[in-house]
Amino acid sequence: MLSEQRSASKTMVGFEHVNKIFNPGSVNEVTLFHDFNLELEQGSFVSVVGSNGSGKTTMLNLLCGSLPIDSGKIIVDGQDITNLKEHERSKFIGRVYQNPAFGTCPHLTILENLALADNKGGSFLLQRGVNKRRIDYYKTILEQLHMGLEDKLKIPVKALSGGQRQALALLIATMTPLKLLILDEHTAALDPKSAEIVMELTKKVVEEKHVTTLMVTHNLKFAADYGDRLFMMHRGNVVFDVSGEDKKLISIRDLTNRFDEISIEDGN
Numbered sequence: 145m146l147s148e149q150r151s152a153s154k155t156m157v158g159f160e161h162v163n164k165i166f167n168p169g170s171v172n173e174v175t176l177f178h179d180f181n182l183e184l185e186q187g188s189f190v191s192v193v194g195s196n197g198s199g200k201t202t203m204l205n206l207l208c209g210s211l212p213i214d215s216g217k218i219i220v221d222g223q224d225i226t227n228l229k230e231h232e233r234s235k236f237i238g239r240v241y242q243n244p245a246f247g248t249c250p251h252l253t254i255l256e257n258l259a260l261a262d263n264k265g266g267s268f269l270l271q272r273g274v275n276k277r278r279i280d281y282y283k284t285i286l287e288q289l290h291m292g293l294e295d296k297l298k299i300p301v302k303a304l305s306g307g308q309r310q311a312l313a314l315l316i317a318t319m320t321p322l323k324l325l326i327l328d329e330h331t332a333a334l335d336p337k338s339a340e341i342v343m344e345l346t347k348k349v350v351e352e353k354h355v356t357t358l359m360v361t362h363n364l365k366f367a368a369d370y371g372d373r374l375f376m377m378h379r380g381n382v383v384f385d386v387s388g389e390d391k392k393l394i395s396i397r398d399l400t401n402r403f404d405e406i407s408i409e410d411g412n
């Protein structure tokens with residue numbers, strides 16, 4: 145009975161009155177975010193959909209500090225992180241990109257990649273002897289992928305398939321404690337079967353770590369099937385936002401209809 149009692153929900157991420165203009169003052173000026181506000185509840189797994197150019201990647205870039213905001217605030221876990229640099233934010237924000245080449249170092253072995261991730265945030269030397277106990281630990285977590293990678297510790301990551309690399313990238317991103325996990329179309333470059341495997345792994349990791357997760361995807365099935373909240377973006381705004389029971393009832397068809405409505409509003 146007690147396990148059913150949930151503590152009052154806490155906000156993990158907040159965009160507060162965020163403005164972002166590209167190429168201000170030029171003929172190419174684009175106001176993408178105007179007074180943008182968004183809150184993500186701690187522990188929530190949020191899917192984000194939206195047409196090309198709706199602002200999904202920029203939103204992630206603003207959150208990770210890859211791009212600065214013009215005004216407003218970005219809050220993570222009660223801390224105003226607006227002025228923190230990207231590398232400072234990366235200590236508590238993990239990110240997996242669309243391109244399987246981005247999340248891992250291709251020329252380093254699986255073992256070296258894991259050892260590097262393990263030392264994220266601390267000083268690190270690529271020591272000749274990685275602690276034996278750590279190696280056993282790496283093998284244990286690799287076994288959970290059911291990809292046989294635990295027997296390939298010494299092979300360079302570039303020799304792996306896209307799906308294997310994304311699975312590894314996910315492990316690496318979540319190896320140290322995180323406040324936030326960002327997935328930027330992390331299954332888009334994979335074949336359907338690998339995409340399914342990586343999505344199932346994502347679900348497992350998110351559940352195990354209870355990490356607040358923001359996943360941008362073009363895959364409406366994944367957006368509908370996974371996560372406990374879903375929102376749709378259009379021209380730098382959240383135009384549709386469902387969670388809880390409503391989220392469970394969302395179908396691909398509902399989402400396609402929403403896209404059609406937006407497209408009609410745009411006169412297409």
Ligand SMILES: Nc1ncnc2c1ncn2[C@@H]1O[C@H](COP(=O)(O)OP(=O)(O)O)[C@@H](O)[C@H]1O
Binds near residue numbers: 203
């Ligand atoms: N570096 C940039 N310079 C100028 N405009 C940009 C830049 N990045 C994004 N934009 C503008 O913001 C819009 C949204 O881009 P983006 O966030 O990449 O969309 P999405 O990821 O939803 O496809 C683009 O259509 C473009 O007008």
Ligand SMILES: [Mg+2]
Binds near residue numbers: 200
């Ligand atoms: Mg994008």
